[in-house]
Amino acid sequence: MGAATPATVVTTAREGAILVVTVDNPPVNALGVAVRQGLAAAMAAAQADDGIAGVLLVGAGKAFIAGADIREFGKPAMSPSLPEVCRSIEDCTKPVIAVLHGAALGGGLEVAMSAHYRLALPAASLGLPEVNLGLLPGSGGTQRAPRLMGVKAATELMLSGKHLGAKAALQAGLVDRLVESGTPVAAGLAYANELLAQKAPVRRTRDIAIANPSGALADLEALRADTAKKTRGLFSPLKIIECVQAAVQLTFDEGLARERALFLECLDSPQRAGLIHAFFAERETAKIPEAQAAQPRAFKTLAIIGGGTMGAGITVSALDAGFTVTMIERDAESIARGQKNVEKVYDGLIAKGRMTEEGKAATMARYTPSTSYDEIADVDLVIEAVFEDLEVKKAVFKELDRVCKKGAVLATNTSYLDIDAIAAATSRPQDVIGLHFFSPANIMKLLEIVVPAKVSADVVATAFELAKKLKKVPVRAGVCDGFIGNRILAVYKQAADYLMEDGASPYEIDEAVRGFGFAMGPFQVTDLAGGDIGWATRKRRAATRDPKARYVEVADRICERGWFGQKTGRGFYLYPQGARVGQPDPEVLAIVDAERAKKGVTPRQFTPEEIMRRYMAAMVNEGAKVVEEGIALRPLDVDVTFLSGYGFPRFRGGPMKWADMQGLPQVLADIQAFEKEDLLFWKPAPLLVKLVAEGKNFDSLNKAA
Numbered sequence: 001m002g003a004a005t006p007a008t009v010v011t012t013a014r015e016g017a018i019l020v021v022t023v024d025n026p027p028v029n030a031l032g033v034a035v036r037q038g039l040a041a042a043m044a045a046a047q048a049d050d051g052i053a054g055v056l057l058v059g060a061g062k063a064f065i066a067g068a069d070i071r072e073f074g075k076p077a078m079s080p081s082l083p084e085v086c087r088s089i090e091d092c093t094k095p096v097i098a099v100l101h102g103a104a105l106g107g108g109l110e111v112a113m114s115a116h117y118r119l120a121l122p123a124a125s126l127g128l129p130e131v132n133l134g135l136l137p138g139s140g141g142t143q144r145a146p147r148l149m150g151v152k153a154a155t156e157l158m159l160s161g162k163h164l165g166a167k168a169a170l171q172a173g174l175v176d177r178l179v180e181s182g183t184p185v186a187a188g189l190a191y192a193n194e195l196l197a198q199k200a201p202v203r204r205t206r207d208i209a210i211a212n213p214s215g216a217l218a219d220l221e222a223l224r225a226d227t228a229k230k231t232r233g234l235f236s237p238l239k240i241i242e243c244v245q246a247a248v249q250l251t252f253d254e255g256l257a258r259e260r261a262l263f264l265e266c267l268d269s270p271q272r273a274g275l276i277h278a279f280f281a282e283r284e285t286a287k288i289p290e291a292q293a294a295q296p297r298a299f300k301t302l303a304i305i306g307g308g309t310m311g312a313g314i315t316v317s318a319l320d321a322g323f324t325v326t327m328i329e330r331d332a333e334s335i336a337r338g339q340k341n342v343e344k345v346y347d348g349l350i351a352k353g354r355m356t357e358e359g360k361a362a363t364m365a366r367y368t369p370s371t372s373y374d375e376i377a378d379v380d381l382v383i384e385a386v387f388e389d390l391e392v393k394k395a396v397f398k399e400l401d402r403v404c405k406k407g408a409v410l411a412t413n414t415s416y417l418d419i420d421a422i423a424a425a426t427s428r429p430q431d432v433i434g435l436h437f438f439s440p441a442n443i444m445k446l447l448e449i450v451v452p453a454k455v456s457a458d459v460v461a462t463a464f465e466l467a468k469k470l471k472k473v474p475v476r477a478g479v480c481d482g483f484i485g486n487r488i489l490a491v492y493k494q495a496a497d498y499l500m501e502d503g504a505s506p507y508e509i510d511e512a513v514r515g516f517g518f519a520m521g522p523f524q525v526t527d528l529a530g531g532d533i534g535w536a537t538r539k540r541r542a543a544t545r546d547p548k549a550r551y552v553e554v555a556d557r558i559c560e561r562g563w564f565g566q567k568t569g570r571g572f573y574l575y576p577q578g579a580r581v582g583q584p585d586p587e588v589l590a591i592v593d594a595e596r597a598k599k600g601v602t603p604r605q606f607t608p609e610e611i612m613r614r615y616m617a618a619m620v621n622e623g624a625k626v627v628e629e630g631i632a633l634r635p636l637d638v639d640v641t642f643l644s645g646y647g648f649p650r651f652r653g654g655p656m657k658w659a660d661m662q663g664l665p666q667v668l669a670d671i672q673a674f675e676k677e678d679l680l681f682w683k684p685a686p687l688l689v690k691l692v693a694e695g696k697n698f699d700s701l702n703k704a705a
Contacts, residue, residue, distance in 0.1 A: 010038025012045065017053035018192050019046045020185060028066035029059045031085075031107045033078040035069075039111070040080045043088040043096075054192050057089075057098045057115060058184045064100045064124070065108030070133065070276065082107050082139040083260065086114035090204050095195055099188035100124040100175065105163065109174075110137055113144040116203045118175040119191045120166040121184060126174055127163035133279060134236050134272035134651060138263030140206075142243035143255045147208035149173045151216035151244060155223055158240045206252040216248050232517055234651055235269045270661055274653030277699075278643055281636040281654065284702070286468070288476045288633065290451075290460035297409060297462045299380035303328060305396055307338015307369075310413060311385035313441030316345045319363050320442065321469045326368040326376050335369045342367065345442060373403045381466065383435055385413040393417065394425040401426035409462050411435040416482050416537065419452040429454035433463050436483060438645045446645030447472035448483050473644040478631040481541075485641045487631070488622045488655075493534075494681065495618035496522045497552035501596055503603035504611055506572050507584045512608035513615065517649025523572040526555070527565030527582060531572075535559040549680055557591050617670045617682075620659040624685035627656075627701065635698035656698040668692045 009025040009032075021042040023029045039057075046055045059065055068082065080088075089096055089111065098104075098115035104126045112118050112126075120126075128137045128145065136142060137158060145154035149172040157164065157172075170178045179187045210216060224241050231237045239262045246258040266272055303326045304315045311327065318325045319342075327342070329335035346363065349355035368375070376382060382404060384396050393412055400410050410432045412422050423432035434450025447470070449463045460476070467474035477483040482490055496509050504512075510521025526534060534555065545551065558571060565571030566580070573582020596603055623638040632638050639654020652658045659667045668688055675682040691697060 009034045010042055012042050014052075015056075015185075015189055016193075017051065017196065018056055018189060019049070019052045019054075020056045020058065020189070021046075022058050022060050022185075023065055024060035026061055028063045028103060029061065029108070030067060030069040031065060031082055031111070032069035032072065035065075036080050036082060036085050039085050040088055043085075043092055046094060047092055052094060054094050054196050055092060055096045056185070056188045056192050057096065057111070058188055059099075059101065059108075061102075063102035063108075064098070064104040064184075065111055066103035067106030067108050067129075070279070082110065083256065086110055086139050089114040090116075090206060092116075093202060095192070095200055095202055097188060097192045097195065099184040099191075100126065100166075100169075101184045106130055106137065106141075107139055110139040110141045110144070113148060113174075113205055114140065117191070117195060117200070118177075119188055120169055120175040120178050121182070121187060122166050122178070122180060124166040124169065124175075125163045126166075126169045127161065128158045129161035129163070131159060131236050131240065132161040132275065134234075134269055134275035135266045136236050136240045136243060136259070136263055138260060138266075140256060140259070142240060142259045143247045143252060144205045145174075146210060146216075146244050146247045147205055150211060151248060152219040152223070155220065155241060155244045158244075159223070159227060159237050210248050213248050217245065220245055220248070232514075232649075235271045236266045239266055271651040273661065274651045274657055277636075277653040277657045278639070278650050281640050281657075281702075282473055282644070284634075284636055285473065285475050285640050286464055288460065288464065290457040291464060294457035294461045296465035297380070297407065297458055299409065299462065299466070300324065301326070301379045301381075303376040303379040303382040304385060305382065305400075306385040306387075307335060307341055308385070309341065310437065310439055310441055312338060312341030312345070313439060313443075314383055314385055314413065314437055315342050315367065316442035317437075317470050317472075319366055321471070322366075323469075324366045324368075326370055326379060328370055328373060328376060331371060335371050339367075339369045373399050377403050378405055379408060381409040381411065381462070383411045383413055385437075388415060388417065390417050390421060393422050397422055397425045397432070401428060407431070409433065409459050411463065413437050414450075415486055418481075419450050419479050420454075423452050423454060430456040431459055433459050434477075434479070434483070435463060435466075436477070436485075444645065445471075445473045446485075446641060447474050448477045448485060448641065448645075449474050450477045450479060450483050452479050473640060475637050475641050475644075476633055477637075477641075478629070480629070480631050484626055484632050484638060485645050488619055488626060488638070488642075489646065490537075491622040492615055492619040493522050493526075494552075495614050497554065498550065498678070498681070499606060499611055499614060500554060500592060501552045501599065501601055502606075503596075503601075504606040505584075505589060505592065508606070508608075509611055509615075512611040515608055516612050516616075517652060519647050524582065527571035527573055527575075529565070530567055531555060531559050531564040546680065550678060552595070554592055554595050557595065558588065613670050614674060616655065616658065617667060617674065619655045620667055621671055621682075621685050621688060623655050623659075624688040624698075627698075628685060628687040634702045636702045660697040660699050664688065664692050664697055 011022045013020045025035050046052045096115040097117045098112040099119050101121040101124055104112050109126050128141050130137050166178050169175045220241055227237045243259045246255040301324045302318050304311050305328045307327050307329045315325050315327055327338050329338050346360040386396055413435055419434040423429035433455050436448035438444035438446050447467045451460055464474050499509055500506055506523040510523050513521040563570045566575050569575050572588055574585045575582050626632045627635055635656035639656050642648035643650055643654050671682055671684045
C-alpha cells in the first residue's frame with residue numbers, strides 16, 4: 001500500500017440522503033490498512049451525520065473488494081483490524097447496502113456480509129477462498145455465511161475455495177437482489193432509494209438464527225469425515241468446520257472469538273507459509289527477461305500436428321480458449337481418430353451436463369481436420385505433438401519450414417528431446433520453441449516453455465501469451481534432457497529405485513510418498529503413465545549412462561514380461577478386471593528379491609520418514625543443479641513446475657520451499673550422509689553447498705532474480 005492514505009483509497013460523496021463510499025485501491029481494491037482506515041472513517045462519519053439516511057458501499061474499477069492484502073500477512077497487525085471494520089458496518093444504525101460487481105472475495109465478501117443488504121451485478125464473483133492459502137475466513141465469514149446461506153452450503157463453499165456467480169449467489173441467499181444492467185453506483189442508488197422509501201429496517205446478519213441446529217451439526221460431522229479423508233492432513237479445512245460448529249453452538253460473539261483464535265493458529269501454520277509461497281510463485285513465473293525485451297507476435301489461428309491423446313488435448317485447450325484450430329494427421333484413418341479424440345472430450349462434458357450439443361457444435365465449427373500440410377500455410381502458430389522420436393519430429397519441422405508463412409511460430413511438444421536439434425532442421429530456428437504440455441493437456445495446468453539457443457525474444461513472449469490465453473501456468477525452462485520437471489523426476493525416481501533394491505517394497509515407498517501429501521507414489525505413477533514409456537527412455541539413455549553408476553533393473557524385468565501398468569492389467573501393481581486402483585503383486589516382490597540376490601544386497605528396513613528424507617533430498621539436490629545451470633531461472637520456477645505438473649503437495653510450497661522450511665543445513669547434512677553410500681549419485685549440488693556456507697536459502701535467489 002506504500003504511502004496511501006484513507007482519503008486516496010476510500011472516497012465518500014453525498015447523493016441526497018445516501019453516503020456513497022467508494023473503495024478505489026487498484027488493481028483489485030485489496031483491504032490494506034489504508035482501505036480499512038478509510039472504511040472505518042466513512043462509517044463513523046455516516047453514523048455521526050443526521051443528514052445521512054443510508055450508506056452505499058461500492059468498489060471502483062472492475063471489482064468490489066477482491067480480498068485481504070496478503071502482502072500484510074506475517075507483518076505486525078495495524079489498526080483497525082478487518083473484524084473491527086466489519087463490526088462498524090454491521091453496527092451502523094442506518095441501512096448499509098453493498099453493491100457487488102466483479103470480485104467480492106475473502107475479506108471483500110466478509111465486508112459485504114456485514115452490510116445489511118447486498119445487490120449483485122451480473123459479473124459479480126463471490127467466494128471465501130482462504131482455504132487455498134492455508135487460512136480460514138477470519139473476519140466473521142465463518143459465522144455470517146452459515147446464517148445467510150445455511151450451514152452445509154456455506155461450509156462447502158469455504159472448503160472448496162470456489163467462487164459463485166451472481167445468479168448462484170442469489171439462489172444461495174448471499175445476495176438479496178440481482179440487477180441485469182447499470183453501473184454499480186447507479187444500480188446501488190436505485191436500490192438504496194427504494195429501500196429508504198419502504199423504510200426498510202437495518203438487518204444485521206448476526207441476528208439471523210441458524211436453521212435446524214441438530215441437522216446442521218449432523219451435516220458438519222459428515223463433512224468432517226469426508227474432509228479428513230480428502231484433504232490428507234491439511235490444517236485449515238478442519239478448522240473451518242470447527243468455526244462453523246461454533247456458529248451453530250455458541251453465541252455470535254463467542255463464535256467470532258473462536259474464529260479469530262483458529263484463524264491465528266492457521267496464520268502460524270507452516271502450511272500457510274507453503275501455500276502463500278505457491279500463490280505468489282505462480283504469479284512470478286511469467287516475469288521473464290524476454291517479456292521485458294519484446295512484445296508477443298499476433299496470433300489468432302493455430303495448427304496442431306498430431307491427433308493422438310496429447311494432440312487432441314492441446315486442440316481442446318485451444319478451442320476452449322476461442323482459437324480456430326486446424327489439426328493435421330498423416331492419413332484419413334488417423335485424422336478421423338484425431339477428430340474422435342477431440343469430440344470424446346466434449347461428449348463427456350455433455351454427458352455430465354456441463355455442455356450442450358449446441359455448445360459443442362459451435363466449438364467444433366472452429367475445428368478443421370486435414371491430412372494436408374498445405375492447409376496450414378497461413379496459420380500464426382503451429383504446435384507439433386507427434387510421436388516422441390527426434391527423427392520423426394525433425395521430419396515434421398522440415399515440412400513446417402516448407403509450408404508455413406514467414407513469422408509463424410513453430411512449437412514442439414516434447415518431454416525430453418533436444419529442441420536445438422529440432423530447430424536446426426529448419427531454416428528459421430529463431431521461430432522454433434518448445435511447449436511441453438502435460439497430459440491430459442486440456443486439464444493439466446503446467447506448460448513448460450522451453451527456450452532453445454537461437455529463438456527470438458518475441459517468440460518466447462508469444463509462448464507466454466499463449467499460456468495466458470490457454471489459462472496455463474507457464475514456466476520458462478532451458479534445453480536439457482527432460483528440461484526442469486522430467487530431469488528432476490528421473491533423479492528422484494532413481495532414489496526410489498535404490499530404496500526398493502535396498503529393502504523398501506515399492507508399496508511401502510508409494511505409501512510414504514502419499515503420506516507426505518502426493519496423490520500417488522512413484523510406482524503408481526509409472527503404472528498410470530505406462531511402464532513402456534520409461535523403458536524406452538532408459539534404452540535411449542543406455543549408451544550415455546556412466547558405467548560406474550548404479551542401475552536398478554527391477555522395472556526392466558517387469559517390462560520384459562509385458563507388464564506396462566494399468567493399460568495391460570498389471571505393472572508394479574495388479575489391476576484385475578480393469579480396476580483403476582492397483583493391488584500389491586507378490587510376483588513383483590519376487591522379482592525385487594531376485595534382483596537383490598543377484599546384486600548381493602541384504603535388504604534393510606526403512607521407516608516412512610527415512611524414505612522421504614532420501615526421496616526429497618534427491619529432488620532438492622537436482623533442483624539446485626537445475627537452477628545453478630540456468631535451466632530454471634529461479635528456485636520458484638522449480639516449485640511451480642512440481643506444484644502444477646507433478647502433484648507436489650501445495651501446502652508444502654514446492655520442493656525448494658520445502659527445503660527452505662526444513663533448513664538447508666539439514667538437507668545438505670542428509671545428502672552428505674547418503675554420499676558415503678554412493679559417491680556418484682549423492683554428490684551435493686555446488687549451489688546448495690554455497691548457500692549453506694553463506695547462511696542463505698533458496699528464497700534469497702527468488703528475491704535476487
